[in-house]
Amino acid sequence: MPKIQDLEDSTFDPILADELMFGDHTDPYSRIEEFRAGGPVIAGDYRSMMGLPSDPFDPAKPRYTVLSHTAVETALHDPETFSNRSFEPSLGVVYGPILTVLDPPVHTGYRRILQRAFRPEMIRAWERDYVEPVLAELIVGLHRSNRAELISQYTRPYPFGVIYRLIGLPHEDEEVFYRLTVAQLVSSYAMDIARDAAVKLDQYFAALMAERRARPGTDIVSAIATAESEGETLPDDIAISFLRQLLSAGGETGFRTLSVLLCKLLTQPGLLDELRANRSLIPAAVEETLRWEGPVVTTTRETTRDVVLDGVPLPAGAHLDICLGGANRDPAKFADPARFDLHRPRRQHFGFASGIHNCIGQQLARLEIVKGVEALLDNFPDIRLDPDAPPPIVRGTTMRIPRELHVVFDT
Numbered sequence: 001m002p003k004i005q006d007l008e009d010s011t012f013d014p015i016l017a018d019e020l021m022f023g024d025h026t027d028p029y030s031r032i033e034e035f036r037a038g039g040p041v042i043a044g045d046y047r048s049m050m051g052l053p054s055d056p057f058d059p060a061k062p063r064y065t066v067l068s069h070t071a072v073e074t075a076l077h078d079p080e081t082f083s084n085r086s087f088e089p090s091l092g093v094v095y096g097p098i099l100t101v102l103d104p105p106v107h108t109g110y111r112r113i114l115q116r117a118f119r120p121e122m123i124r125a126w127e128r129d130y131v132e133p134v135l136a137e138l139i140v141g142l143h144r145s146n147r148a149e150l151i152s153q154y155t156r157p158y159p160f161g162v163i164y165r166l167i168g169l170p171h172e173d174e175e176v177f178y179r180l181t182v183a184q185l186v187s188s189y190a191m192d193i194a195r196d197a198a199v200k201l202d203q204y205f206a207a208l209m210a211e212r213r214a215r216p217g218t219d220i221v222s223a224i225a226t227a228e229s230e231g232e233t234l235p236d237d238i239a240i241s242f243l244r245q246l247l248s249a250g251g252e253t254g255f256r257t258l259s260v261l262l263c264k265l266l267t268q269p270g271l272l273d274e275l276r277a278n279r280s281l282i283p284a285a286v287e288e289t290l291r292w293e294g295p296v297v298t299t300t301r302e303t304t305r306d307v308v309l310d311g312v313p314l315p316a317g318a319h320l321d322i323c324l325g326g327a328n329r330d331p332a333k334f335a336d337p338a339r340f341d342l343h344r345p346r347r348q349h350f351g352f353a354s355g356i357h358n359c360i361g362q363q364l365a366r367l368e369i370v371k372g373v374e375a376l377l378d379n380f381p382d383i384r385l386d387p388d389a390p391p392p393i394v395r396g397t398t399m400r401i402p403r404e405l406h407v408v409f410d411t
């Protein structure tokens with residue numbers, strides 16, 4: 001295995017970075033409701049309207065926030081008019097040519113090849129070889145006591161652990177990897193740190209790809225290095241950028257979704273009892289979490305021409321914050337949208353976005369989260385909030401997480 005190099009800046013703190021990057025609101029949704037009262041698409045960028053420093057990229061561009069379900073759906077399904085080039089000065093600089101930054105036809109070809117690495121038989125192999133062993137180890141750890149802090153002991157190490165195993169990372173490199181993964185995301189306030197992380201990860205993955213091409217296994221690096229569609233494989237720079245994106249796309253989001261779901265189950269009376277009595281409701285609980293508190297509150301697009309979106313005229317070259325969280329709580333689509341309702345009729349939510357950029361890892365993510373809840377209920381049927389610890393609070397303006405989740409149980 002190649003050796004991973006740490007950041008030059010040894011003072012970088014991934015936990016503090018979270019707050020700086022993603023904000024600290026406990027309830028961004030009531031503000032989003034107020035914004036939507038001003039129209040389905042309103043002038044201004046989401047971060048500054050929420051009182052955070054606006055991101056520093058392309059400050060001269062006119063900025064809008066897209067809030068209604070109809071407007072978000074239209075924007076996500078018309079990539080010719082609503083381009084992902086909006087990501088070029090931010091993610092594009094740090095990650096290089098990842099799917100998120102690309103438009104058709106380049107996106108179409110690479111996505112088709114990458115999709116081959118996520119086919120159902122691969123997901124089944126990953127479930128057996130990586131997801132189940134990581135879960136089993138974490139559960140053994142929890143059994144050592146009759147109380148736990150689930151964020152540090154369960155929900156963070158779990159999806160990140162799966163990604164690390166998928167890559168085949170040695171255990172002793174995990175902490176450095178976590179720092180580099182978070183550091184990649186801080187481009188809006190510390191581009192030098194983000195770039196440093198990108199260079200270190202690039203070097204690592206270039207060496208690893210060469211190794212796995214020579215001796216492929218069931219891991220994701222081998223799958224991506226050898227994925228092929230219509231006789232084409234991925235160029236090395238695309239494959240390496242994708243592997244770097246996978247660290248944050250696959251780890252951060254799953255960790256946040258499971259954390260928010262467990263927080264909800266432990267705090268809303270009756271919910272956990274209902275799932276204990278009827279395990280077949282767990283997938284519905286995961287979908288409702290993705291609608292009600294999906295971890296990705298906003299994404300972005302740029303208009304390529306003058307266009308009218310849900311009745312609102314927009315100029316060409318405008319930067320749009322697409323508020324997935326706003327669409328997911330639009331009362332025109334979801335009755336009583338602030339209520340977490342396991343029995344809500346299934347409607348399109350945007351927790352995994354939609355259209356050509358919809359989440360490529362969603363089947364793996366769903367599987368991980370469902371199994372994460374099941375394993376806790378199997379092993380700690382009486383799990384409950386720790387009455388001696390502070391109650392959990394979900395925080396964040398653009399990405400959401402409870403920082404601590406203390407529980408007790410009989411072992």
Ligand code: HEM
Pocket residue numbers: 099100101111245246249250251253254257294295296299300350351352353354356357358359360361362364365366
């Ligand atoms: C609960 C967990 C997850 C959530 C909520 C989530 C959410 C999302 C969202 C909202 C997008 C679309 C962004 C946009 O259109 O601008 C996306 C795209 C993506 N996701 Fe996920 N994701 C999750 C897990 C994963 C996992 C496990 C992987 C891979 C192992 C992954 C890989 C990706 C990639 C590569 C894209 C870009 C797809 C494209 O642009 O064509 N995600 N995800």
